[in-house]
Amino acid sequence: MTITTQTDTAHKVINMTTKSEETVIETKQLCREFGQGDTLVKALSDANITIERGEFTAIIGPSGSGKSTLLQLIGGLDNPSSGDVFLDKKNISHMTGTELSDFRRDHIGFIFQAYNLIPVLSARENIEYIMLLQGVSASERKKRVDMLMHAVGLEGLGDRRPAELSGGQQQRVAVARAMVSKPSIILADEPTANLDSKTGADLLDMMKDLNEQQNMTFVFSTHDPKIMERARRIIRLVDGCVVDDERKA
Amino acid sequence: MLTLTLAFRNILRNRRRSLLTLLSMGGGFFLLCLTLSMSEGSYSNIINIFTQDHTGHVQIHKENYLERPSLYKTINQSNAIIEKLEQQSSVLSVAPRIYGPSLAYGKNKTFPAQVIGIEPDREANTTRLKSKVKQGEYLTDGANNDGYYSAMIGYSLAKNLKLTVGDELVLISQGIDGSIANDIFIITALVGDASSYERMNVYISLTAMQMFLSMQSGEQSQVHELAIKLSHQGEARAFAMNMQIQLENSLLRVEPWQVVESSFFNSMQADKKGSYVSMGIIIFIVSIGVLNTILMGTLERTREFGVLKAIGARPTAVFYLIMLESFVLAIIACVIGLILSLPVCIWLASSGIPMPEPIDMGGIIFDTMLGEVSWFVVLLPTVVVILSTLLVSFIPAMRAAKISPLKALQAV
Numbered sequence: 205m206t207i208t209t210q211t212d213t214a215h216k217v218i219n220m221t222t223k224s225e226e227t228v229i230e231t232k233q234l235c236r237e238f239g240q241g242d243t244l245v246k247a248l249s250d251a252n253i254t255i256e257r258g259e260f261t262a263i264i265g266p267s268g269s270g271k272s273t274l275l276q277l278i279g280g281l282d283n284p285s286s287g288d289v290f291l292d293k294k295n296i297s298h299m300t301g302t303e304l305s306d307f308r309r310d311h312i313g314f315i316f317q318a319y320n321l322i323p324v325l326s327a328r329e330n331i332e333y334i335m336l337l338q339g340v341s342a343s344e345r346k347k348r349v350d351m352l353m354h355a356v357g358l359e360g361l362g363d364r365r366p367a368e369l370s371g372g373q374q375q376r377v378a379v380a381r382a383m384v385s386k387p388s389i390i391l392a393d394e395p396t397a398n399l400d401s402k403t404g405a406d407l408l409d410m411m412k413d414l415n416e417q418q419n420m421t422f423v424f425s426t427h428d429p430k431i432m433e434r435a436r437r438i439i440r441l442v443d444g445c446v447v448d449d450e451r452k453a
Numbered sequence: 454m455l456t457l458t459l460a461f462r463n464i465l466r467n468r469r470r471s472l473l474t475l476l477s478m479g480g481g482f483f484l485l486c487l488t489l490s491m492s493e494g495s496y497s498n499i500i501n502i503f504t505q506d507h508t509g510h511v512q513i514h515k516e517n518y519l520e521r522p523s524l525y526k527t528i529n530q531s532n533a534i535i536e537k538l539e540q541q542s543s544v545l546s547v548a549p550r551i552y553g554p555s556l557a558y559g560k561n562k563t564f565p566a567q568v569i570g571i572e573p574d575r576e577a578n579t580t581r582l583k584s585k586v587k588q589g590e591y592l593t594d595g596a597n598n599d600g601y602y603s604a605m606i607g608y609s610l611a612k613n614l615k616l617t618v619g620d621e622l623v624l625i626s627q628g629i630d631g632s633i634a635n636d637i638f639i640i641t642a643l644v645g646d647a648s649s650y651e652r653m654n655v656y657i658s659l660t661a662m663q664m665f666l667s668m669q670s671g672e673q674s675q676v677h678e679l680a681i682k683l684s685h686q687g688e689a690r691a692f693a694m695n696m697q698i699q700l701e702n703s704l705l706r707v708e709p710w711q712v713v714e715s716s717f718f719n720s721m722q723a724d725k726k727g728s729y730v731s732m733g734i735i736i737f738i739v740s741i742g743v744l745n746t747i748l749m750g751t752l753e754r755t756r757e758f759g760v761l762k763a764i765g766a767r768p769t770a771v772f773y774l775i776m777l778e779s780f781v782l783a784i785i786a787c788v789i790g791l792i793l794s795l796p797v798c799i800w801l802a803s804s805g806i807p808m809p810e811p812i813d814m815g816g817i818i819f820d821t822m823l824g825e826v827s828w829f830v831v832l833l834p835t836v837v838v839i840l841s842t843l844l845v846s847f848i849p850a851m852r853a854a855k856i857s858p859l860k861a862l863q864a865v
Contacts, residue, residue: 281763281859302767309765320760320862324462329455334764336455381764 229255234287247273248444258419265441271425279391280304313382315392319374321366327377328362334385352380372403389421396428460778474746481739482790485834490798492728494825509680510689512713516704527675548579549676551662555626559614568655570662579682589618589642594658602661604638608645609652628667744845751849758853759861772854779846783839802826
């Protein structure tokens, strides 16, 4: 794997070797700016990142370093000011709203800090909804929901609405929802920030197991040391620039 | 199915607000339905009164007769046409008429009069003329023992000529052959009152009129007009069109009452448009309430729309979800409105509202405002409520569909 970073003062190239064979994400000279003139803020500068299938990666950095911006650009929730994002070898930077929706539906799973479940749908229905958008048959939907409810340890809680579940349980539903569409990558923005440390650790262990068992690619944006402990790769951002990329043995 | 479930649950999410909106929409439906029922019922009543007064539902004349009436523009062999008309299932009765502007003389006074030749029985079946006889006996077909034919005279003409039942009436006109037509008739009845259509008319039998104006009778019978009464006034246009096709090569014109009495029909239509304005105001008020609910509902759920779009819902899916919620809301409101309004409309159609001051319309007392129950009365408010709801939902739905998922997710 090759990481190229560019700061205002110098170029820094970090070369690494990886065992993964298939590239899931590749960003090229990715920039995101907000405002203009005197109020111009460079949230992300010339980020070149490549992530392979099956990675369990944490993007870390202080507040305002561009972690969430990078995740949003990779997830197709935001458009870059310049540069390109390739997901499954497709450039998503110039896709239309509908094309991006379809792409997110089929290739990306999201886990949000605030769970963001649909409050009027039960846990099962929250997981099922995305498959409805994909046009998956009813029997297949039931099968996949049952399997994932079991995988995230929520058997018997499927009929509960989000308000009837604890924070940890809600985040498990969110994990199941992110995985149910069989995406190429799961992007998790501060997934443990609203959870107590034990619940957060349990959730991370569960995600780690899913990563190892199902070769699912996870990318986290986080401050949480528990995620950093478990991540096999840590990308550090400072002031919108990738300053370090560490792969654990 | 899950989308419909989602729509239902979103409606039930804020029950009090949804209930108030439903009551507002249902109330709007109720008012629309009631206004339409009263309006359609009243107009239907007036049309029935009007058409049964003298016009009938459909009339047949020689070409251009209505524009420029003339003694010479006659329907020939009218009996054959009457026979053909009476074979139609929707025809209740047919009344042949001959018009002859004349000079009426009685007791040293003369006045112009419209003399109308009628078949007494057919006319009685087609219009209310028989019930308008205020004094004397309704017209008979034949001549009396002295060989005089009887005549019915309008109230005002009788007053002007100082004539009453039993007096002689002399009529002078021009025959169809150019001769001077004059004859003596015995007044057997006074009809109508000072404001009615018949006030300056003289009615004599069709046979007497044909003799008076030297017109053909029997198989070759000539008349100026055939007034047709149908089983329902709503069939008039279609029947006229159908009959016109059947009589295509005869130089006859078949026209519904809307054409025959176009000034009445046009003023009625103008009046109807006035009532549509009040209905428009009801719709506007209801729509503002619906807009408020849908707008609040979508603003509150901006973040959820962001989630839906982030996980892959297309902008159109979000748009349709909001429109579906509005549609479901509108359907429930229509059901509520229908439950509220149908019994009231049925009561209005059967009993009506007694008017504090009865209205005299051409001698016919109009003392009750009747409603009407019809598909139109029920379907129009349904369509209006659904369409107006969808219309006001369009902007919030478009807004939610177009919003960037990122901005929506950042909404508080």
